[in-house]
Every structure is written in structure tokens, then in C-alpha cells.
Amino acid sequence: MDQPIETHEHNREGFTVTLGKESPLKLDCGVELGPFTVAYQTYGTLNAERNNTVLVCHALSGDQFVASTHPLTGKPGWWHILVGPGRPLDPDRYFIVCANVLGGCMGTVGPASKDPNTGHPYGLSFPVITIADMVRAQAMLIDHLGIEKLFCVIGGSMGGMQVLQWASMYPDRVYTAVPVGTAARHSAQNIAFHEVGRQAIMADPEWRGGQYYLHGTTPRAGLAVARMAAHITYLSEAALRRKFGRKLQDRKEVTYGFDADFQVESYLRHQGITFVERFDPNSYLYITRAMDYFDMAAEHGGVLAKSFKGTAVRFCLVSFSSDWLFPTNEMREIVHALNAVAADVSFVEIETDKGHDAFLLDEPELHMTLGGFLSAAAERAGIGSP
């Protein structure tokens, strides 16, 4: 059962497709984008009924390499624990698709892409995109793949925002929606943390007004600081205490200096340094901004329930007790909104001390919850078991 998953790679980014050739993508900011490239990865096979597609939506720093080796880091896919034969997202049963988001840096068009009008990378002339724009681009990809309706849209964190947006914008194209560790709007505290990250990047002189591509530089230090600050919010105080506490790094005594005396410092620095190797700083600006702008209720006069009025989508929401970035009470607001429109909702809060990152980790209750929900839904949808 543990054989490697066939990935149909065409190039380093997996598949790439040019979309918006005939009619461009109209972004929320008013700009029309197109033609543009989307890079995606698939696992498994679309069945004859074309009803077994699972769209996985990735988080801020994620990409399309859900369950295949990352071409830059050589690490296993970010959700390889959930995706694979015998796992909740089984490619023997489902056709699993994940696309790099709009504004990303793993093959989909983003600020590092060449602007066809200038021949240079966009930099800050790339239009600011929203979660809804990301979802519109994914819908164009799904059209391109000849798929009318998705069996499931699933994702954690910013991925969960996309799931909610899919269910709201395209309710007839979604059979089940599984938002994990997310919220229907980005909180003031989360905007604040993102702003710190953006300021760190833009304060780095190597950022050069966003056109570092032309100078052969990159604001490495700024992006590393942004990642370090963000990374703290992905964990919990309890997890940090359990994992690191005040343990020293390869030394018996503090050094009375500014080296990484503590393991937690060394760990954080490592997180910063490795992130820089695989992520475009401008993409970080654009994607955090898309999350900040996310507020599903806003276009419905602040009434979230209206986003889901009359929905037939079956929802399964999962939160984590120690997630302080997307706390359970924000997930519960979504449940209340769905209840208000008599939607079909399951909601599970998983007890864990692993914080927001729990959605990426080997969390047995998460696997059981998703496995149970998806296989029951697949039965109902008439998708054969492997």
C-alpha cells in the first residue's frame, strides 16, 4: 500500500496550463488577468462518471506538491500524511488536484512572473489578488479539466478560506466542503502579524521597491524575519514548552551573547533560513494581503449566513483546541452561520497542544474525522471504494 504515488509530472512544477486565453479572469481589484499560467499537481485518475475529484487548497506557504517530493527542498509533500493509498485522500479512489494559488511562486502566475507588457517580472505591478480570485482561477482550471462538479474541496488555514469561498461562490459545483483550522474573516491580530512580516520584507534594502529580480538580489533577511514571526503563531505556547522549553542548543551554559543559545532560537532561525530557499518575498506580500482582505460576510452586509443561503453542500469543519491563529470560536461562527441556513454540517474540535500547525501533522483524530466523513460522503455520491 505504500507504493509511491504516480504524479504525471510534466516539468518541475507538475502540470502547467495557460488559462484565460479567450476571456480573462476579472480580478476583485478590477484588473483583467489573462492569459495566465496555473501550475498544478494531480494524484489518481478521474473516473468515468467524472465525480471523484478532490480539490486540495493550499495554505500561505504551501504549494501544489501535496503528496509528492518538493522539487526545491526534496521533502515529502506537505499533506503526504493524508494523501496516499489507504489514507483519507486515497488516489485509488479520488482524482486529487492541487493548484499553486494565484500570486504564488511555484509555477502559477505571481509577482515574480514576467509581465507580458514589459518583458520584466511584475514585482509590485502585479495586481493585488483576493481569496475569491484564487478560487476563480481554480474554477477555470477545473473547467479546463472538464470537471463539472467537485466531490470535495478541502484545505487548512488559507486553504480553508478557499474552501469556504468555493462553497459560497460555486455551491452547485461542490458536493462536500472541508475547511480545517480557518476563519470566515481574518482577525485584527492576524492582520497585525501579517503586517509585521510585510514590513520586515519591505524594510530590507534588498527588496528594492519589489524589483529585486532585476538586481539579482532578494530580501532574504526580511523574508526570514517574516517567517520567524509567523512561525511562532503556527505553534502553541504548550507545544513550544514541551518541544523546547528553555533547553540550550549544543551547550551546557548560556554564552552571554547573541548566538542562538536556546534551542527555540536555533529552530526559529532554521525556519527562517530554509523558507527563503523556496519562497518569493513578493509572493509573501501578495498572499498575506489576500488573507487580510478575506471577509466573507462583508459583501452580505456582515451577515455570514447569507454567504451560504440555500446551500446543498455538505460541510465538515475541523478546528484545533490550541490553535490561536484560527481559534475554535471563529470556526464556531461559521458553524452558526451554516446552522442558520439549515446546512448539512459536521464540526469537530480536536484536542491537541500542537497549535495551528496541527492540520499538517500526524494528528490521528484529524485523520479519523476526515476519513470517516469522506468515505461516507463518497458512498452516498456513488464513488466506488478502491
Place this chain on the structure above:
Amino acid sequence: MDQPIETHEHNREGFTVTLGKESPLKLDCGVELGPFTVAYQTYGTLNAERNNTVLVCHALSGDQFVASTHPLTGKPGWWHILVGPGRPLDPDRYFIVCANVLGGCMGTVGPASKDPNTGHPYGLSFPVITIADMVRAQAMLIDHLGIEKLFCVIGGSMGGMQVLQWASMYPDRVYTAVPVGTAARHSAQNIAFHEVGRQAIMADPEWRGGQYYLHGTTPRAGLAVARMAAHITYLSEAALRRKFGRKLQDRKEVTYGFDADFQVESYLRHQGITFVERFDPNSYLYITRAMDYFDMAAEHGGVLAKSFKGTAVRFCLVSFSSDWLFPTNEMREIVHALNAVAADVSFVEIETDKGHDAFLLDEPELHMTLGGFLSAAAERAGIGSP
């Protein structure tokens, strides 16, 4: 009663004194420091019995200007709400002393001070100091002022660490100790946030290995980012939601750009920019490091109670329900340690949504708690009421 407090200012920093002329201060790192300057401020008059001194210990970004106009910002002192006629710390009753900490930048020796051996500012050649070192320097100041025993040592956050250290190192010189919103050791999460701040400063090219003084530059952007990240931890999610939520800054619609669309962004940027005007970036490195190193139990085999064995000091501890930087459970550990040695302890957790910053704010329950505790203790100590 609301007349201005007499401040006896000698110069911009208040009083300054040169200490360690005969015998230097032996720092925890092994370096001997001396002679060195300490800048301090006083309010009220030392009584004939010399038993009415309150030593106020300031926090990371604080200074000696507890209740007098700040010479750089022109703002009222950081604890003016608590210090003044008719207030819990009444200069008509107490002789109130606050010294800028060792490593600071408001007149006490720190990395921006001139190294007598080189004639240049210390920069990173300034020795790394600890909370205990700060307290040792304060004890030298108290000796200099001819005071044997303090009526009270009080402070919040890093100030509270100094209070605990005073009670542990000099139990016979402290009548009452009032640590507010603090901990007996710095947590992994707090070390992590400090490390982000330090990395932001050191990543700024204008930091120049800590010797920016010689180049006439200053790592403004790095320090601003450090302050922004830290400032989020001083508030609570609830306070941010109540104060800002997703409200926009002087605009009706988002701009689809990287300006401060949201009020919370604008507020944070302001916090960063104004801090740079009054604080030395290297001091920020040194003082955060002192906090990271703070672990009172460490020198007692991890048993905090041993730090207070046989103590006659009367303690009053205050925590705030929404303080996630120094949460109540960490304060409770101190209470348990004090209970274990049968110390005289009051402990109050104040219900507030204002987060860690509550200790600086007009929090009526804090004022009542401190007022009641101090005036009862003053009665017992035979300090006349004003």
C-alpha cells in the same frame, strides 16, 4: 491634590550618579563593570526613619520617567496613573525611586555609552547583562542614597522580574514586593518573540555589527519591526478586535495595495516609528537578552521555592486574565513557590481584556489592589499617612 510632582531634575535624565568607583560591579557574565553611571528619578522625600522608599522597576521599553514628562517624547510618565498625590504610590507618603536599568539608553550605562578603554561607544563589546545584574546595580544606588531597607519594590513585566530578584537576593532589604504581570522564568514563546525582534534589528544593514554609532546611522527599520512584533504580544486578541477589528484607516474601501488599509496596520506602524525616536536598538538587544536569560529557579536546581526560603518579605502578586505574554498560570507558579515556603502572599488575577499592557493602563482593580496592599503595609511599617 493634582499639583505637579516635584522632580528634582538635575539634567535631562534626572539625577545621575557614578557607581562602582571603589569596587566594581561583578556581572553574571564574569566581567567587572565600573565605574559606571546610573540615571534615576525620584518623587517625594525620604523620611527621617529612612523607611518609606519605594523602588519602581521599569519594563523592557520603560525608563526612569515614571511620573514625569518624558524628555524625548514629551508624554506623561509611563506610570503617572499610579504615582502621584492621592494615588497608590503617593509622593507625599513615599520616597519613590526609579533607575534606568543597566544596558538601558536613558542615562544609565549601556551599549551606546562610551567605553572608557576605547573612547568609542561600546556597541556589542558591552557585556551581556542579566536581571540580577540590573538589581545589583540598583542595590548600589540604594546604598549610595543611604537607604538600608526598601519599603517596597514594585514593577510590571521585566520590572516584575527585578522585583522577584530583589526579594530573592536581598530579602532583608525588602519589606514588600509587588511583581505585576511577570514570570519567574522567560518562556520559550517569549524567547522566540524576542529572537524575532533581535533578528530584525541585526538584519538591518544600518546596524553595522552593532557599531552604527560610529557611522551616524541607526537600524531604524529593524527596530521598528521588532517593536511592531512585540507590541502585538502586549495586547490581546479581544482588545485588538474591540479597538480595531477590521476597520479601515481613513478610507471607505480597501485599496488593493500595501498601504495601511486597516487601522490596526496604521496603529502598529505608528508604534514602530515612534519607538525608534526614543530607544537605542542595541539596548533592545541587551535588555531582551536579559529577560530571556531570566530563570530564577535555575540556580536552585529548578526548585523555585528555594529562591525564597525563609523569606519575611510580604508579597502582592497581580496578573491579568488576558495577558498571554505572562499568563496567570506562570504567576500562579510563583504563588505556589511562595506558599511552599510559607511566605506572606496576596495574589489577584484581574479580569480585563487589555492583555499584558493592562499594567500600564487605567485599570481600577489594579489601583485598588495596590492602594489597599500598600497602605495597609505602610500602616504596619509605621509610615505616616500624608
